[in-house]
Amino acid sequence: MAEDCPVKSDEPTDDEIKAYDEWVKADEMARCYILASMANVLQHQHQSMSTAYDMLESLKEMFGEQNRATNQTAMKALLTTKMVEGTSVREYVLKMMSLLNELEILGVVIDKESQVEMVLQTLPDSFQQFCLNYNMNKMDSSLAKLLNELQAAKSIIKQQAPPAALMVDKLSSSTSKPEGEKKKKKKPCKVSGANGGVAKPKEKCYHSSNLVIIRNSVPAT
Structure with a gap:
């Protein structure tokens, strides 16, 4: 001033x-x-x-007016940014720090506690336990310190994730059967003689055979 x-x-x-x-x-x-x-x-x-x-x-x-438009654009980007599950937490926090710094240059002052809260509120579900511990322990970190803590938490989450994923894969593979193991359909059997070689199901073969035998046993007139 x-x-x-x-x-x-x-x-x-x-x-x-x-x-x-x-x-x-x-x-x-x-x-x-x-x-x-x-x-x-x-x-x-x-x-x-x-x-x-x-x-x-x-x-x-x-x-x-241009400064106001730039201010609104930067604020909108900050409020709509959210970390996608599986992406780099380091790159995400650095992006948030860049947006906050841009707003500060434009004259928007956001206190340190609110800056940290903005980052925590936009983390994916995998960091839910980290956020819970942070709030319960009433931790007070700068964005730089928070970045280091999130990177450490990310490495722990990454180590714990593969066994769970492996169990899901095994479970899904055990419950699904290959197409080759599907129940085979019964093949129809063929009956010669009076039926003229027409295919009949197996359960009727004996009945058809009896008919053939009976007809063959009747003397011709």
Whole structure:
């Protein structure tokens, strides 16, 4: 925030003169830094302004709406970001830190406790036990320390995951049967003679055979 220029009285004291001279020197340096960071067109528009405060107010009026849109975009990205199960927790926390840093540059101040809570609330279910322990123990960590703790927790979760996955695979493989082991259909049997070689189911073969025998035993007339 720009400080107001010290006001000198009609008969200024040595302290007032010293304070005024220091302010003028600091303001002139600020003007130089602002002008040096501008494009040539903006330099031409602002170089005639007497104070750094006037320059900042002019820039705010020119680009204030763009800054607000950028602020909203960064905030939306922060609030909608959520870690996907199985992805790198390190990359995720670094992304969240980058978004928080961008908001801070834009003038949005979020306290350290809220920053940590934002990260914890957007972790996947595999970190549920970690979040529970963190809240129960009332731990107080910076984002950098939280990153190290989450990486350690991730390695433990990764070591515990394969046995459980293996059991599921074994269970699923034992309950499913290959297609080759499906119950085979009974093949029909063929009966010769009176039926003219028409296929009949096995359970009727004996009955058909009896009919053949009976018919064969009747003397011809």
